Amino acid sequence: MQNKFDVIVVGGGPGGSSTTLYCASKGYKVLLIDKKKFPRDKICGDALGGKGLKVMKDHNLLEQIDKAPESEKVYGVIFSSPKGKVLEVGNPPDQNTGKPPAGYVCPRKVTDNILFQAAKKNAAKTLEEHTVLDIIKEDGKVVGVKVRDNEGNVEEYMANVVVGADGASSLVGVKVGAEKVEPEHHVVALRQYWEGVEGMSDKIELHFMEGILPGYFWIFPLPNGKANVGIGILTKFQREQRIDLKKSLEEAIEHPMMKDRFKNAKPLEDAKGWGLPLGSKRRKGYGDGFLLVGDACSLIDPFSGEGVGNALISGKLAASVIDNAHKKGDFSAETLKEYDELLKEEMDEELQTMYKLQKLGRHKFLLNLIIDKAVRNKEIRDFISNTLTSEEGIDYRKKMASPGFWLKVLIS
Ligand SMILES: Cc1cc2nc3c(=O)[nH]c(=O)nc-3n(C[C@H](O)[C@H](O)[C@H](O)COP(=O)(O)OP(=O)(O)OC[C@H]3O[C@@H](n4cnc5c(N)ncnc54)[C@H](O)[C@@H]3O)c2cc1C
Structure with a gap:
């Protein structure tokens, strides 16, 4: 019985750590497995918004992010349009404090380690540097996983529910037969840490440049003159237009708007790439004996590319469904499908709104129009x-995705 748990969580990123923390807080015996040793890097823009911060606060982890010497507080966004107009927008003031709330840019090596160490403390057992090779099924139901350690030893672990929190190329997803993510609902992106980029502020920067729409070039500030720099584009367009993303990144840095800012800067690593499965088409995240959370379930915001917040929230929803399943003593798809209903309620409206905005952002003239008008019009x-x-933003975003808003902008 040593190898039997209530829940097995495959992957210790934000989705897996969140699932572990919430399941453990409900008293369940969790086995958490990751193929890497933490702290580990994860290719990302490193931006942490309100949604993710709220879950971090739930687990009293926000202070660690706030105090980490590697994290930078940010208070808004700088956008630039394809024709080069620049728009600065601050976070609106918080209703209670009257001050704009801070977001953070914090390397995932730090953020994920804070989450993972908290999860590890609460899990019944944690295996690092252990790779899940396969799921184990009995009568069509997922009942466990086959795991290989660094020395090549293979062991089996059993549980009532297996949670696939193993990221964009989820093995659990593949093994349970989850549908492939289509290029229309997937982004390819590159990240490169730099130091010495000039003209940084207390805002993150999203530059909508010709040739990489729908997508953007980003510069996110980090402490000590460092920056997270990157580029991402919808995979469908990258494939259709045979875009070499490394070349696009170099071109963006050489762009007349950027050239001077990078003239004394140096890259701290080679540009590294990874995929973003978008929530414009969520994967079916449940079945007999299993759930998928975070990127494994394709939950990334289709406009901004943020996925940490939804990964953390999906872990919370998964834990509540796992709790109900234990109370019923039933781990069938019929019971676990409650997870799909919760995801639908919690995020579908927002994900679809952001998909609409992403589609609008494919039109260069609309991006030029709104940024142009916003520079001149305070409203x-x-x-x-x-x-x-x-x-509160969801209502504004919904309005922004409607034709009425664009008509107003046009005639403003
Ligand atoms: C270039 C880029 C920029 C991004 N920028 C942002 C941003 O600024 N803000 C934001 O919110 N989101 C951003 N995202 C999205 C964000 O990175 C993801 O949504 C987030 O990491 C999802 O968390 P997760 O826990 O689902 O998966 P992951 O963070 O990928 O964690 C999965 C874990 O599973 C482990 N694992 C995988 N396979 C196995 C296996 N077989 N056995 C054991 N362990 C395994 C991995 O080692 C890993 O630790 C970006 C993504 C990319 C690619």
Whole structure:
């Protein structure tokens, strides 16, 4: 019985750590497995918004992010349009404090380690540097996993529920037969840490440049003159237009708008790439004996590319469904499908709204129009500012995705 748990969580990123923390807090015996040893890097823009921060706060982990010497507080976004107009938008003030709330840019090596160490403390057992090779099925139900350690020893672990939190190329997803992520619902992106980029501020920067729409070039500030720099584009367009993303990144850095800012800067690593499965088409995240959370379930915001917040929230929802399943003593798809209903309630409206905005962003002239108008019109600027907060922002984003809003912008 040594190898039998209530829940097995495959992957210790934000999705897996969150699932572990919430399941453990409900008293379940969790086995957490990751193929890497933490702290480990994860290719990412490193931006942490309101949604993710709220879950971190739930687990009293926000202070660690706030105090980490590697993390930088940010208070808004700088956008630039394809024709080069620059728009600065601050976070709207918090209703209680009257001050704009801070977001963070914190290397995932740090953020994920904070989450993982908390999860490890609460898990019944944690295996690092152990790779899940396969799932184990009995009568069509997932009942465990086959795991290989660094020395090549293979062991089997059993549980009532297996949670696939193993990221964008989820092995659990493949093994349970989850549908492939289509290029229309997938982004390819590169990240490169730099130091010495000039003109940084307390805002993250999203530059909508010709040739990489729908997508953007980003510069996110980090402490000590460092920056997370990167580029991402919808895979469908990258394939259709045979875009060499490394070349696009070099071109963006050489762009007349950027050239001077990078003239004394140096890259701290080779550009590294990874995929983003978008929530514009969520994967079916449940079945007999299993759930998928985070990127494994394709939950990334289709406009901004943020996935940490939804990964953390999906872990919370998964834990509540796992709790109900234990109370019923039934781990069938019929019971676990509650997870799909919760995801639908929690994020589908927002994901679909952001998909609409992403589609609008494919039109260069609309991006030029809104950024142009917002630079000159405070009402539009304030409107965009309100879209930046995740809770109240949804109503603003919904309006922004409607034809009426664009008509107003056009005639403003
Ligand atoms: C270039 C880029 C930029 C991004 N920028 C941002 C951003 O600024 N803000 C934001 O919110 N989101 C961003 N995202 C999205 C974000 O990185 C993901 O949504 C987030 O990491 C999802 O968390 P997760 O826990 O689902 O998966 P992951 O963070 O990928 O964690 C999966 C874990 O599973 C482990 N694993 C995988 N396979 C196995 C196996 N077989 N056995 C055992 N362990 C395994 C891995 O080692 C890993 O630790 C970006 C993504 C990319 C690619």
